[in-house]
Amino acid sequence: xxxxxxxxxxxxxxxxxxxxxxxxxxxxxxxxxxxxxxxxxxxxxxxxxxxxxxxxxxxxxxxxxxxxxxxxxxxxxxxxxxxxxxxxxxxxxxxxxxxxxxxxxxxxxxxxxxxxxxxxxxxxxxxxxxxxxxxxxxxxxxxxxxxxxxxxxxxxxxxxxxxxxxxxxxxxxxxxxxxxxxxxxxxxxxxxxxxxxxxxxxxxxxxxxxxxxxxxxxxxxxxxxxxxxxxxxxxxxxxxxxxxxxxxxxxxxxxxxxxxxxxxxxxxxxxxxxxxxxxxxxxxxxxxxxxxxxxxxxxxxxxxxxxxxxxxxxxxxxxxxxxxxxxxxxxxxxxxxxxxxxxxxxxxxxxxxxxxxxxxxxxxxxxxxxxxxxxxxxxxxxxxxxxxxxxxxxxxxxxxxxxxxxxxxxxxxxxxxxxxxxxxxxxxxxxxxxxxxxxxxxxxxxxxxxxxxxxxxxxxxxxxxxxxxxxxxxxxxxxxxxxxxxxxxxxxxxxxxxxxxxxxxxxxxxxxxxxxxxxxxxxxxxxxxxxxxxxxxxxxxxxxxxxxxxxxxxxxxxxxxxxxxxxxxxxxxxxxxxxxxxxxxxxxxxxxxxxxxxxxxxxxxxxx
Amino acid sequence: xxxxxxxxxxxxxxxxxxxxxxxxxxxxxxxxxxxxxxxxxxxxxxxxxxxxxxxxxxxxxxxxxxxxxxxxxxxxxxxxxxxxxxxxxxxxxxxxxxxxxxxxxxxxxxxxxxxxxxxxxxxxxxxxxxxxxxxxxxxxxxxxxxxxxxxxxxxxxxxxxxxxxxxxxxxxxxxxxxxxxxxxxxxxxxxxxxxxxxxxxxxxxxxxxxxxxxxxxxxxxxxxxxxxxxxxxxxxxxxxxxxxxxxxxx
Numbered sequence: 001x002x003x004x005x006x007x008x009x010x011x012x013x014x015x016x017x018x019x020x021x022x023x024x025x026x027x028x029x030x031x032x033x034x035x036x037x038x039x040x041x042x043x044x045x046x047x048x049x050x051x052x053x054x055x056x057x058x059x060x061x062x063x064x065x066x067x068x069x070x071x072x073x074x075x076x077x078x079x080x081x082x083x084x085x086x087x088x089x090x091x092x093x094x095x096x097x098x099x100x101x102x103x104x105x106x107x108x109x110x111x112x113x114x115x116x117x118x119x120x121x122x123x124x125x126x127x128x129x130x131x132x133x134x135x136x137x138x139x140x141x142x143x144x145x146x147x148x149x150x151x152x153x154x155x156x157x158x159x160x161x162x163x164x165x166x167x168x169x170x171x172x173x174x175x176x177x178x179x180x181x182x183x184x185x186x187x188x189x190x191x192x193x194x195x196x197x198x199x200x201x202x203x204x205x206x207x208x209x210x211x212x213x214x215x216x217x218x219x220x221x222x223x224x225x226x227x228x229x230x231x232x233x234x235x236x237x238x239x240x241x242x243x244x245x246x247x248x249x250x251x252x253x254x255x256x257x258x259x260x261x262x263x264x265x266x267x268x269x270x271x272x273x274x275x276x277x278x279x280x281x282x283x284x285x286x287x288x289x290x291x292x293x294x295x296x297x298x299x300x301x302x303x304x305x306x307x308x309x310x311x312x313x314x315x316x317x318x319x320x321x322x323x324x325x326x327x328x329x330x331x332x333x334x335x336x337x338x339x340x341x342x343x344x345x346x347x348x349x350x351x352x353x354x355x356x357x358x359x360x361x362x363x364x365x366x367x368x369x370x371x372x373x374x375x376x377x378x379x380x381x382x383x384x385x386x387x388x389x390x391x392x393x394x395x396x397x398x399x400x401x402x403x404x405x406x407x408x409x410x411x412x413x414x415x416x417x418x419x420x421x422x423x424x425x426x427x428x429x430x431x432x433x434x435x436x437x438x439x440x441x442x443x444x445x446x447x448x449x450x451x452x453x454x455x456x457x458x459x460x461x462x463x464x465x466x467x468x469x470x471x472x473x474x475x476x477x478x479x480x481x482x483x484x485x486x487x488x489x490x491x492x493x494x495x496x497x498x499x500x501x502x503x504x505x506x507x508x509x510x511x512x513x514x515x516x517x518x519x520x521x522x523x524x525x526x527x528x529x530x531x532x533x534x535x536x537x538x539x540x541x542x543x544x545x546x547x548x549x550x551x552x553x554x555x556x557x558x559x560x561x562x563x564x565x566x567x568x569x570x571x572x573x574x575x576x577x578x579x580x581x582x583x584x585x586x587x588x589x590x591x592x593x594x595x596x597x598x599x600x601x602x603x604x605x606x607x608x
Numbered sequence: 609x610x611x612x613x614x615x616x617x618x619x620x621x622x623x624x625x626x627x628x629x630x631x632x633x634x635x636x637x638x639x640x641x642x643x644x645x646x647x648x649x650x651x652x653x654x655x656x657x658x659x660x661x662x663x664x665x666x667x668x669x670x671x672x673x674x675x676x677x678x679x680x681x682x683x684x685x686x687x688x689x690x691x692x693x694x695x696x697x698x699x700x701x702x703x704x705x706x707x708x709x710x711x712x713x714x715x716x717x718x719x720x721x722x723x724x725x726x727x728x729x730x731x732x733x734x735x736x737x738x739x740x741x742x743x744x745x746x747x748x749x750x751x752x753x754x755x756x757x758x759x760x761x762x763x764x765x766x767x768x769x770x771x772x773x774x775x776x777x778x779x780x781x782x783x784x785x786x787x788x789x790x791x792x793x794x795x796x797x798x799x800x801x802x803x804x805x806x807x808x809x810x811x812x813x814x815x816x817x818x819x820x821x822x823x824x825x826x827x828x829x830x831x832x833x834x835x836x837x838x839x840x841x842x843x844x845x846x847x848x849x850x851x852x853x854x855x856x857x858x
Contacts (some may be wrong), residue, residue, distance in 0.1 A: 042659075043717060044756055045667040100737050106726035106791065108745050108752055115739030133749065139666065140752060151725045158714070210661040228700075244638020250664045290787050360664060363683050364640065476650045520655035524707040527654030 005176075005187045005453065010036040010155070011440035012433070013175060013190035015162050016217060017424030018046035019138070020405025020432070021196030022145035027433025028194075029152040033440050036155045036188060038177065040197075040212050043158055044146045047198050047210050048425065051138025052253035052356060053122055053423035054130025057095035057264030061116040063299055066127040068092040072599070073606030075420060078124040078309050079384070079413020080556045082230065085595045086391035087411040091420070091427050098426040099131050107144040109133055118587050121258045122294060123307040124417040126283065126606075128297060135253050135356045141422055160186075162216065162515050163532060164456035165193065165224040165401070165447055172224055174400040176456045180529070183196065183522020185457055189438035189448055191259040194394075194402040194432045195221055195387065200540045202533070204380035205480070205487040208240055208251040214533040215540035217407040221387045222539060228577040229409035231540070232547035233384035233557040235416055236492045238313035240379025242331040245366045250378040252334065252357060254418045256374075257306040260295040261336040262288075263317070264373070265325040271332075272305035275316055280308055292342065311415045311557050314378040318492055321377065331377030337370055346370065347403050378492055382421065382558055383540075384412040385547070386561050388576060394432035400439060400446070404432035414556025463518040463531040472517035477533040482537060490545050494560045499549045513538055546587050547575040610634045611684040613686070614694040615644060617656065620707050628696060635686055642670050642681035645697065645709070655707035668757030672709050673698040677736045678759040678820045713758055719777050722805075723785055728793040733752060751787035751831060753823040756780065760817035760827060766810045776807035779817035779827050786831035789838070799842045808832070808839055 011033035014025045021037065029035040039046070058071040071092035076083055099117065103109065109131050118129045134141040150156075162177035166187070174189040197217025201209025222228055239252040257263075265271050276284050284305050285291045288520040291304025306313065317332050327333055336354070340346040347370035351358045354369070361367045361374060386409035387396055394402045405425050414421060466472040489502035513534045518527040554560050554565035573589040580586040595603075612705050613635050620626040631648045642660055649656040658681075660670040663842040672681050675689065675696055690697055703711040760779035766772045775786075785802060788794055803809045815828045825831070841848055 041661055041667075041669065042713065045661050047662070047668050049755070050662050050664065103737065104728055104731075104792075106728075106788070108740075108748050108791070109738055110749075111742040111745065114735075115741050133752070136666070136753065139755065143752065143754075143756075145727065147720070150721050156717075158717070181710075210663065210667070212661065245636065245641045246643040247664075356666065363665065363685070365638075366685070366687075389744065447849045458642075474650075474654055476654070524657040524710055525655045526649060526657060 005185050007187040007189055007448070008036060008155070009445070010034050010188065010190045012192045012194060012436045013188050014038065014194045014196060014433070015175060016040070016046070016196035016198060016405070016407070017043055017156070018048040018196060018198050018405060019145060020421060020429035021046075021194070022142065022149050023426050024154055024194045024196055024404055024433035024436065025154045026145065026149050027430045029111060029154050031434065031437035033437045036157065036190065038159055038160045038162060038175070038188070039156065039158045040216070041159060043511065044142055045154055046142060047213060048138045048142040048422075050208065050210070050251065051141070051422050052135040052251065053255045053258065054120055054132030054137045054419050055095070055141065055426070056122070056125060056129045056417065056419035057099040057131055057423055058129055059096045059099065059117065059119065059131070061112055062119040062297065063127040067127060069602045070126050070606060071095070071129065073603050074125055075411070075417060076413070076603055078415050078417040080415060080566070081413065082555065082574060082592060083413030084391045084410030085599055087428070089599060090391065090431070091411055091423060094427045095423040098423065098430065102144050102426070104142065105144050105148040107140050109140070121297070121303070121307065122418045123254055123257070123313070124309045125419065131418040133591045135255050135354050139423060141425070143242065143270070161529065162220060163459075163460045164452070165220050166223060166452055168446035168449065169312030170225070171399040171446055172333060174448055178460070178522070180524055183525070187448060187453060189445065191443055191445055192400050192402060192436040192437045194404060195407055196403070196432070198406045200383050200537070201380045203483065203486050203537050203541045203544065204491065205483040206240065206249040207380040208237060208249055209380070214536050216533070216536045217403065218386050219536035219539040221396060221401060221403060222396070222543070222577070222579060224401065225398045225579065226401060227388040228415070228543050229385055229388035230574050231383075231385035231543040231577060232545065232551050232575060233414045234380060234544065235310055235382035235384060235557045236314045236378040237381035238310055238317055238378055239334055239376040241365065242377040243329040243375050244365060250360070250364070251379065251381065252374060252376050254310075256334060256336050256354060258295060259336065260292060260339045260342070261306065261334055262305050262338065263303070263313070264333045264335060265320045266327055267325060270322050271325070272308070272313065272316055276305050277307065277312060284308065292323065302516065310418065310604070311414055311559070314492060315559060317378055317388060322602055327375045329375050331375045333373040334376045335373035335472055337372055348576060359443040374499050382406060382416055384414060384416055385409045392431070393435035394428055400443070402432045402436045404428040414558060460532060461522070463528060464517050466515055466517035468517045468519060472515050473512065475513070475516045475518065475527060475534050478509055478512050478516055479530060479537065482506070482534075482541060486507070486541055486544070490541070490548055492559065494548055495559070495562050499545055503542070503545045503549065506538060506545060510538050542585055543577045546585060547577060549586050550575060550589070610636055611691060613644065613691045615648060616694045617645070617648070617697045618698040618708060619656070620705055624705070626705065630694065638687045640682055641674055641679070641684040641697065644686065645681060649759065649809055657706070657710045658677050659710045666755060668755035669761050671700055671757045671762065673700060673762070673811045674693055678762045680757055680759070680822050683822060700758065702762040702764070702768040712826040715773055716756070716758055716761060716780065719781050722782065722783060723777070723788070724796050724798050725814065726788055726791065726794055738762060738793055740792050747830060748787050748791050752785050753825055754780065754783055755823060757822060759822065761819045763816045765816070766812065772807065772810055776810040779811070779832065781806070782811070782835060783825060783831045786835050799839055802835060803843055810837055811836070818847050
């Protein structure tokens with residue numbers, strides 16, 4: 001039986017058009033195959049634009065002691081050694097070439113005095129390593145890829161949402177979705193599919209993620225049989241805006257601290273000096289004067305404790321607030337204005353180094369960061385976990401399905417270093433595009449199963465059939481109940497009892513989500529879109545909670561009050577989630593493959 | 609302190625028309641216009657179409673006309689508006705409507721593909737890359753701040769009132785072209801099409817685009833006027849024309 005849906009055929013279909021998706025599409029099309037690119041929003045609006053600080057690449061332009069080995073060791077240390085070491089190796093080795101490639105495509109990075117690409121300091125990176133453009137590096141990245149990509153013959157579908165991956169036996173052979181403008185469903189047939197859908201921060205109430213960050217790709221891949229890895233590791237960025245309430249969660253870039261910003265509690269104390277983890281003691285300065293010199297690129301100075309890894313800084317802030325030493329609106333103070341003691345004309349300096357932050361606070365909070373401290377608190381920022389992939393090819397365990405960027409897992413281990421995300425996108429976006437194109441060349445097209453398509457369609461439009469009122473409610477209420485529950489029970493500090501409560505709550509919310517009602521029609525209907533996002537959010541929330549319950553230790557982005565220490569045994573495995581035959585979500589612990597000897601030596605060398 | 613506010617929001621109907629519909633809601637301290645639109649969407653009009661992403665003025669999705677002024681809704685604080693009167697929220701009027709506050713901006717994406725892409729000179733540093741000085745890229749970096757909100761296109765009378773979409777690329781793409789033309793590494797020549805197909809001559813420098821730019825790019829003075837000067841030098845300067853004819857070749 002032929003279906004009535006318009007069908008588009010490609011060799012490679014890329015779902016998601018942020019940095020990873022665009023880079024994958026460019027690479028696949030350069031390999032000579034026919035590429036389709038699905039954007040949930042307009043092209044160039046994906047969450048990549050929000051990235052501020054920079055992209056990490058050991059080019060050694062500012063400090064020539066830097067090289068891939070240092071970057072590799074920093075990434076493994078930051079990830080607390082549960083990273084996919086092969087990905088960490090490839091990332092450290094290939095990031096410089098990917099950054100230079102962006103320059104060849106028109107990116108205009110800030111320069112050193114010698115005219116090279118400038119690099120800045122960031123938390124957890126031993127040397128200044130982040131190529132940047134002021135504090136709008138993500139915009140530069142996505143615009144460069146977009147402006148290059150539109151001349152590559154890629155077919156772009158703007159404002160399309162995928163509701164299901166389509167399979168032929170074990171293999172993924174396409175995707176099914178609709179356009180937001182008219183609500184028309186389409187079949188996208190493809191020999192290989194690359195999922196690059198980014199984050200899942202909208203599972204939480206306070207997040208830096210936009211509405212799109214609903215874990216679509218992770219959920220689509222899971223339901224298509226892909227394994228998920230290390231879902232318990234969620235990064236809570238230490239510095240999000242907390243006032244006024246409407247901006248709660250919006251990111252305040254780490255560059256503020258990189259440029260000399262300090263954290264203080266309500267008593268004016270720099271509390272970060274009180275708690276420096278042992279494995280960072282040799283690299284961290286106890287002297288505020290030396291810390292300041294570090295931010296001004298003094299090669300002989302050690303970093304101030306404000307630039308410790310994000311997981312640690314976020315917990316220290318949490319501790320200050322819980323101990324009653326927080327700021328009036330429940331955060332702490334981040335102060336860059338103090339540098340007027342050090343720099344003449346500091347207001348101009350701050351505006352030049354941190355233009356977006358200056359405008360963001362001026363416009364949204366009516367606060368001049370060159371004169372006053374900001375109030376900040378932790379915000380859900382990044383999922384280290386995601387779809388399990390092969391480190392070299394970005395292939396998942398499902399034939400024909402690849403993943404790259406935030407929705408894929410492995411590179412960052414238990415905690416991501418700032419700046420390693422943008423470089424992740426271009427290094428592994430390229431690899432995913434390359435190997436998806438190769439797969440497409442080596443395999444014939446599959447067959448679309450009409451029954452699957454019909455089932456996906458019925459599920460997607462079902463909320464229109466539920467009567468408003470009575471047993472049904474709107475999708476927004478279920479979504480905010482889920483966000484509040486995850487925030488309160490599977491957040492920055494976790495406890496067995498609370499997470500069990502959340503797991504039970506997720507089952508109840510699933511039942512409510514199955515009954516939500518939406519009004520109106522299929523055309524540009526945000527209520528309906530939310531009802532679809534909701535299913536993805538519930539899937540990823542369940543995976544996060546199951547993984548977090550199982551990991552009975554604290555490591556990186558996963559902190560348990562009932563198991564506050566690291567367990568050396570737990571460093572030996574990753575948490576793998578897969579859909580069981582009965583449809584339930586099952587977790588297993590998978591031993592991490594032994595690290596290659598030469599890489600092990602690199603880590604040892606860099607420990608001093 | 610909570611206050612009542614009335615929003616008159618443009619709602620389209622089935623026939624492609626539309627009207628302003630009143631929504632009254634309570635607001636708290638510190639909200640922006642987009643928050644109030646979302647509140648109305650959540651409480652009173654689940655199907656109200658509005659485009660948005662980052663909510664921090666970085667993606668340029670939530671462009672609309674607030675009390676007739678082209679603005680990003682996410683960066684317009686409620687305390688900058690007089691809420692004793694109803695506040696009108698309309699879609700960008702220079703583009704076709706899709707639904708409610710969402711407009712069809714696809715024309716912009718088509719225009720961009722017609723502009724010749726970046727074409728760098730060969731790398732000239734020993735390591736196979738380039739050297740560029742900060743002062744040589746400052747101007748281009750200003751242009752590259754553009755978030756493609758298309759508010760400049762919305763306010764431009766050549767597009768908005770005279771509908772010259774087929775003959776004029778608008779301020780956004782003049783800025784885009786300027787960023788390419790002034791890029792220290794670029795070797796392409798885009799002046800012939802700027803003069804002809806892209807219609808730079810239609811701009812009569814009213815600077816409305818500069819006024820509405822949320823990124824504070826000095827569109828007219830820094831991008832459009834220098835491009836106009838280049839076009840004039842190339843095509844209308846008799847001495848330059850003569851020199852090009854008689855100069856030694858090679």
